[in-house]
Amino acid sequence: MAQPAALRATPLNAVHRSMGARMVDFGGWDMPVDYGSILEEHHAVRRRVGLFDVSHMGEIEIRGRQAFDLVNYVTPSGVARLQPGQAQYSALLYAHGGFVDDILIYKVADDHYFLCVNASTQEKDYRQICSANRWDAQVEFTSERWAQLAIPGPFAERTLQKLTPVRLSGIRYYHFTDGEVAGAPARIARTGYTGEDVFEIFIPPAEAARLWQAVLEAGAEFGIRPCGLGARNTLRLEAGMALYGHEIHAAVTPLEAGLDRMTKLEKGDFVGRDALLGQSRRGVSRKLTAFEMRDRAIARDGYEVLVDGVPSGWVTSGGPSPTLNRNIGFCYLPVAAARPGVAIQVVVRGRPAAGETVAAPFYKRAPA
Amino acid sequence: MYPDNYRYTKEHEWVSLEGDIGAVGITDHAQNELGDIVYVQLPAVGEAVAQGKSFGSVESVKAVSDIFAPVSGVVVAVNEALAETPEKLNEDPHGEAWLVKVRLSNPAEIEGLLTAAAYQEYIGSS
Numbered sequence: 001m002a003q004p005a006a007l008r009a010t011p012l013n014a015v016h017r018s019m020g021a022r023m024v025d026f027g028g029w030d031m032p033v034d035y036g037s038i039l040e041e042h043h044a045v046r047r048r049v050g051l052f053d054v055s056h057m058g059e060i061e062i063r064g065r066q067a068f069d070l071v072n073y074v075t076p077s078g079v080a081r082l083q084p085g086q087a088q089y090s091a092l093l094y095a096h097g098g099f100v101d102d103i104l105i106y107k108v109a110d111d112h113y114f115l116c117v118n119a120s121t122q123e124k125d126y127r128q129i130c131s132a133n134r135w136d137a138q139v140e141f142t143s144e145r146w147a148q149l150a151i152p153g154p155f156a157e158r159t160l161q162k163l164t165p166v167r168l169s170g171i172r173y174y175h176f177t178d179g180e181v182a183g184a185p186a187r188i189a190r191t192g193y194t195g196e197d198v199f200e201i202f203i204p205p206a207e208a209a210r211l212w213q214a215v216l217e218a219g220a221e222f223g224i225r226p227c228g229l230g231a232r233n234t235l236r237l238e239a240g241m242a243l244y245g246h247e248i249h250a251a252v253t254p255l256e257a258g259l260d261r262m263t264k265l266e267k268g269d270f271v272g273r274d275a276l277l278g279q280s281r282r283g284v285s286r287k288l289t290a291f292e293m294r295d296r297a298i299a300r301d302g303y304e305v306l307v308d309g310v311p312s313g314w315v316t317s318g319g320p321s322p323t324l325n326r327n328i329g330f331c332y333l334p335v336a337a338a339r340p341g342v343a344i345q346v347v348v349r350g351r352p353a354a355g356e357t358v359a360a361p362f363y364k365r366a367p368a
Numbered sequence: 369m370y371p372d373n374y375r376y377t378k379e380h381e382w383v384s385l386e387g388d389i390g391a392v393g394i395t396d397h398a399q400n401e402l403g404d405i406v407y408v409q410l411p412a413v414g415e416a417v418a419q420g421k422s423f424g425s426v427e428s429v430k431a432v433s434d435i436f437a438p439v440s441g442v443v444v445a446v447n448e449a450l451a452e453t454p455e456k457l458n459e460d461p462h463g464e465a466w467l468v469k470v471r472l473s474n475p476a477e478i479e480g481l482l483t484a485a486a487y488q489e490y491i492g493s494s
Contacts, residue, residue, distance in 0.1 A: 033403075033430065034403060037403065037404050038430065039404040042429075107372065142431060230403070230430055234429060297407075297409075298406070300431075300432060319430075320406045322429070322431055347424065348434075
């Protein structure tokens with residue numbers, strides 16, 4: 001029999017284990033799910049500050065005279081509006097309009113784009129971009145050169161500011177700059193996945209363990225906690241952010257996933273445009289919809305959703321919301337039911353449990 | 369950690385016998401594997417449970433797990449407090465956070481369960 005492939009590990013794997021992390025196989029990566037309590041880690045991010053190892057995320061860099069043309073063609077978003085030092089949420093699509101992946105585009109310079117992509121899809125993403133490349137642009141797979149830490153929470157700026165000469169208050173949301181953190185070269189971005197203020201730093205893998213420790217020490221006075229993927233999931237769900245493989249995958253399009261704002265059908269040709277134009281003309285038949293449980297039961301990923309007793313969709317992500325103390329989720333529903341205030345039932349272990357559709361996001365932080 | 373007078377299952381439940389009434393719960397190992405417990409679904413008083421069959425579920429932030437009856441019988445008491453304070457299952461799984469009490473229909477079933485020493489050996493090697 002063939003041996004299963006060995007799990008991949010980030011440069012911080014031994015650090016996580018030494019800190020008592022509970023490790024799980026996350027899309028082929030050996031990653032911490034928590035360091036004792038998902039709930040405490042979740043609350044630390046909402047109230048204080050957290051530290052996540054997200055080095056499993058992939059990086060793909062596109063350079064050259066026509067780098068813009070390639071990036072603009074393989075994504076549905078308005079890449080032309082990006083200024084150097086600015087980031088944009090986007091996607092890679094198939095010709096049929098389904099997702100290859102969701103990505104962040106960081107424009108470093110007119111001739112250099114830096115893409116941050118999901119861990120389990122990175123090789124597929126790289127092939128997708130290479131196969132579309134008919135420009136004077138070089139596509140490079142650089143995941144091995146970057147570790148990544150995410151530092152979200154109300155005290156994120158004060159924590160990281162102790163370690164860098166870069167004036168962090170000058171970096172606006174979805175912007176970034178290159179600088180130093182604790183003496184190591186770092187790409188410092190105000191991008192994240194939790195609904196809180198946040199910094200993400202892209203750093204050399206050899207510096208990852210030292211910087212992990214430095215951030216923990218800098219954040220100690222604010223009550224920083226190392227956080228695992230369990231809290232990352234509850235935080236992003238409350239913030240209404242999609243997760244690849246759940247809300248978005250090859251069989252759904254950005255128009256169905258409620259990502260119309262990402263999709264610039266008028267920007268010129270891009271992979272998936274014809275399919276999306278057709279879908280836009282006809283109208284989508286189903287849409288991603290947020291819901292809360294009215295019953296005490298917890299809706300989990302994959303559970304069936306009924307409208308008026310009729311099987312109508314499935315839960316893409318569901319679970320408890322530690323901040324709201326309610327059970328929440330996303331599901332795909334026929335467009336007629338895809339609006340707030342519709343009574344639904346989620347089939348929980350064979351029993352229909354009452355829920356109601358609501359407006360997303362579930363959680364929005366108070367303006368600073 | 370694991371009381372000597374309890375008996376245990378490989379599915380990580382315990383039973384503590386007093387006369388023909390058995391208190392049933394999940395083990396410390398189980399709560400530790402589950403993480404933060406946020407919801408417990410239990411049968412009602414008067415319902416029958418059968419050894420090895422699911423009689424409810426425990427949900428953590430991440431996942432839902434069946435709980436299996438270590439003994440057969442009829443439920444005579446349910447720990448109602450867990451509905452409001454499921455986190456007690458993380459704090460005191462062998463004591464305050466018992467799940468149900470069952471009037472045993474076949475006390476001989478106890479003999480097939482693991483002793484504290486055997487259970488600890490089992491979780492140590494799994």
